[in-house]
Amino acid sequence: MxxxxxxxxxxxxxxxxxxxxxxxxxxxxxxxxxxxxxxxxxxxxxxxxxxxxxxxxxxVPSSKTRWGSFDMLREESSKRMQTLLQEASKKAATNSRMQKIGDFYLSGMDTVAIDQLGYEPIKIDLQRIDAIRNLDDLLQEIAYEKISGTGSPLFGFFLAQDRKNVTQYIPQLTQGGTSLPDRDYYLKNDARSTAIRKAFVDHLEKMFRLIGESEADAIAHAAVVMRIETALAKAQMSRVEMRDPYKTYNKFSVKDFSATTASIDWSKMLQQLKLNGADSLVVTNPSFFKSVDVLLSAVSLQDWKTYLKWGVLDDAAAYLSMPFVKQNFAMTQVLTGQKEITPRWQFVSGIIDGQLGDLLGQLYVDKYFxxxxxxxxxxxxxxxxxxxxxxxxxxxxxxxxxxxxxxxxxxxxxxxxxxxxxWKDYNSISIDKNDFMGNIHRTSQWAYDDMIARFGKPVDKTRWGMTPPTINAxxxxxxxxxxxxxxxxxxxxxxxxxxxxxxxxxxxxxxxxxxxxxxxxxxxxxxxxxxxxxxxxxxxxxxxxxxxxxxxxxxxxxxxxxxxxxxxxxxxxxxxxxxxxxxxxxxxxxxxxxxxxxxxxxxxxxxxxxxxxxxxxxxxxxxxxxxxxxxxxxxxxxxxxxxxxxxxxxxxxxxxxxxxxxxxxxxxxxxxxxxx
CATH class of the missing domain: 3.40.390.10 (Collagenase (Catalytic Domain))
Structure with a gap:
């Protein structure tokens, strides 16, 4: 949505x-x-x-970026969710409804085990990227990361209602591929933007060092990522432009859109994204994808592999060992001024609300509704x-x-x-109290498959865009x-x-x-x-x-x-x-x-x-x-x-x-x- x-x-x-x-x-x-x-x-x-x-x-408390009426309510509610999750973790062995959220919570709170793993949970992803040999492999990896929950490189993809035919779902492509919160951080030359770019390059270097790269390689790879992401930012529309529902509604047949991007066959890409039978799609910014097509040819395969490694690392950093968590937070500090890392219990509670929101929501409603x-x-x-x-x-x-x-x-x-x-049915998801990153990926994969499964079916208007314990509307x-x-x-x-x-x-x-x-x-x-x-x-x-x-x-x-x-x-x-x-x-x-x-x-x-x-x-x-x-x-x-x-x-x-x-x-x- x-x-x-x-x-x-x-x-x-x-x-x-x-x-x-x-x-x-x-x-x-x-x-x-x-x-x-x-x-x-x-x-x-x-x-x-x-x-x-x-x-x-x-x-503003040290672990927050702002403090107001909404934030006070969220804080109080986070504590209630923490209570529910702690209760669930104690009953996980005997109560199937409690098991998934209870064991998920335990896996996220076991920082000793997580720290012992270092970056082991993403080594297989980095090795897979290293094995890329050509453009076809590169595009296959991009699709795989989207369906596996390990990253979202280069562009955005989702299935949603067709804005001009809302009784049907249609695949949609949108601009993406950048790490900083807005394209202007890459493009503006005011003192604030320049300082953030400098901090981002330093952040890139330190993160690459954490996965064992030499200082020289880390510096070189940081420059590669910055160069590619800047090129992508230049191709993106502004947030104001993206508010125009007609400007961002560009419907193509899959065949016609493929003709605009010589490097990408979108029929093949959609199949790799597990979507079969689609004859058309909606593109928010067609010119962005033309720029992507140019970049796919202009940028070396080795540099693309570096870019993909960064994407996996960036997506995973908050869930890895403490050195990654701290460096990830250091960049957050530059962007937001937040002084202390969000308490672990609150961080994990928020993840579970996002990943298994209907399950936690049922418990929430039972107790507080x-x-x-x-x-x-x-x-x-x-x-x-x-x-x-x-x-x-x-x-x-x-x-x-x-x-x-x-x-x-x-x-x-x-x-x-x-x-x-x-309520959503999460029965098919396997949650392991000893595998935090695996739980993140499996719930993400489930959500992706749940989205794709809607294709070709009547629109389900009973679905919600927020979980029950959300202070919003x-x-x-x-x-x-x-x-x-x-x-x-x-x-x-x-x-x-x-x-x-x-x-x-x-x-x-x-x-x-x-x-x-x-x-x-x-x-x-x-x-x-x-x-x-x-x-x-x-x-x-x-x-x-x-x-x-x-x-x-x-x-x-x-x-x-x-x-x-x-x-x-x-x-x-x-x-x-x-x-x-x-x-x-x-x-x-x-x-x-x-x-x-x-x-x-x-x-x-x-x-x-x-x-x-x-x-x-x-x-x-x-x-x-x-x-x-x-x-x-x-x-x-x-x-x-x-x-x-x-x-x-x-x-x-x-x-x-x-x-x-x-x-x-x-x-x-x-x-x-x-x-x-």
Whole structure:
């Protein structure tokens, strides 16, 4: 589902489907004045007004790159997963459901055995690469690494729904082959990018030395990898370009696409990738593959072997002995500023959530799921859906013809809450408590085979794009669905004990956010049936794009770090979703008894509590290095701008906090942006 899914924030596995109770069992203070900064006027910087006290008292822990509401929930949830995994490891011998995750956990936690192995687990891969004799062998190795879970060299390959015929799966090819988080790290010459490239070359050299290479060979091989990856980066499209669903939809017959790459017969390659019977494929960036074709001839076979060895080493480093783990982390430090390695138990728990997520998720739901939360969530979703429909009907810039199509799409949403209706069956996977790397590879192979097995079969819309213990939510455009995994339903998003203002400012805005993704600059190009096709009149589409461009300009103006600004085009979809989601949630909140009665709680009116609840969701301290990376790679704006960006366009916020001309955040009524 790759580029089809739009999420609330960066997805990291964790969480629990229950009202969050901090250590000590105390009920949370939903709007805590101690977390605020009364010295800051709401109209000067609302984010700091709402969160200044918390930000001062909650620095980023040494093993993290940022620390905020999401991270606190993930930390708490990681501990719950750790408990489940430790329990499973004790029952592994007698309980088949526990065996796989329990033994997987034991294998990852046995660092003594892992350290004794050194890089033994990947020697067979390195030897196989050494045996490559020609281009055919090289291409066979590239395919093998993808199907075996040992690497993902040169390009990306996956099977997913055809965006223009969503009832069918189709093989898809995308740009790839680089190690650094974004192509700009290879191409830009600013001081930050130059320093990262220098550190990356040093990292390459040290990693090659760890597999026994001489200093001279390691230096030479590092230069080879850097040269090849830079060439691949030059051929890649930018992240902004990759957001265009039409630009990245290039459908070819397998025969015709093979004619564009003399070095690669894609019919043969697809067979090597275990996909048989495909007559067509979708390519996100055809020119990238033309460049790959040129490189396959221009680069020596020996250099390609060096590149492939690096890919295997890079993929495996975090799972090998401590020297590899430490060197891998040293590069992470350069990129993110993280001071200490993530605790081992947390690292292993995250792997298992990713590899056997439905199995761990079942145990999670059994222990932490509250059925009444699912019922309450469905009520909220339906409430916001109806409110959104009312707002669409009242739009003054959209014609009745387009409104009709928009409403059709809105009411066609599939709603997924909590966990899947049917769980994945991992029975065929062999998990060995003495083989951590083998477990990684076998679960990866299973996932690959599970993906390939979908080809030629009806699309299974019951599948989820996230595991149940994930603190996140998403919209999937090709299925026109919104999904809220179990983990999102806890404070500060949701709590049964909280007043409506808090819940609507938290989970209500999250629901509205995911709904609005169906109508952001990207999602709005997909119709009610999930297909990529235009349902707008020309005039309405022009008006929408003009409004969207105002959002781009607003966020482009936000400074994040020294000379770095928010990338308004990269973050446009998320910013539109925040703006729409908060407006929808607020209007839905105005229908509640609490809003109508207007009684203050702890000195704050219902409207004030709504906006304070919204702002506290986004509080976060982030390391400068991590923030610089996120500006390049993340489609979400930083927390401060997610909190402040939408509200300046909402009259209700101005009224709630008496924001006046002269206040720093004040925007004149005619400057305020309203889309949905």
């Amino acid at each position: 790759r580029n089809f899914i739009k999420v609330l924030t960066i997805g990291v596995s964790a969480a629990a489907m229950m009202a969050f109770t901090p250590p000590g069992g105390k009920k949370p203070k939903y709007i805590d004045k101690a977390n605020m900064d009364a010295a800051v006027k709401p109209g000067e910087n609302f984010y700091l007004f709402a969160n200044g006290g918390w930000l001062k008292n909650n620095p 509250k059925p009444e939360a699912k019922t309450r969530m469905m009520d909220l979703v339906n409430n916001l859906q109806q409110t959104f429909s009312d707002r669409i009907r009242q739009l003054d810039w959209m014609s009745d013809e387009t409104k009709s199509k928009a409403l059709e799409k809105l009411f066609a949403f599939t709603k997924k809450i909590g966990y899947p209706d049917k 998403y919209y999937n455009s090709v299925n026109n669905e919104i999904a809220f995994p179990a983990g999102i339903l806890q404070f500060p998003f949701f709590d049964f004990g909280a007043d409506d203002a808090v819940n609507y400012g938290g989970i209500g805005a999250a629901i509205g956010h995911e709904m609005t993704h169906g109508f952001d600059d990207n999602g709005s190009q997909y119709a009610a049936d999930g297909n990529l096709k235009n349902w707008w009149t020309n005039d309405d589409e022009t008006k929408f794009k003009a409004k969207a461009n105002l959002v781009v300009e607003q966020y482009n103006a936000f400074t994040v770090l020294d000379t770095l600004h928010v990338n308004g085009k990269l973050t446009l979809g998320e910013n539109i979703a925040d703006l729409g989601g908060l407006n929808i949630a607020y209007e839905a909140f105005t229908k509640t008894k609490q809003f109508k009665e207007g009684k203050s709680i702890d000195g704050f009116t219902p409207a004030q509590r709504f906006f304070l609840s919204w702002a506290q969701v986004w509080r976060s301290n982030t390391l400068p290095e991590a923030q610089a990376q996120l500006i390049l790679t993340d489609s979400h704006s930083p927390g401060m701008h997610r909190a402040n960006g939408p509200i300046v366009n909402m009259e209700a916020w101005y009224q709630a906090f008496n924001i006046q001309p002269g206040d720093k955040m004040y925007k004149a009524p005619e400057q305020r942006i309203r889309i949905w």
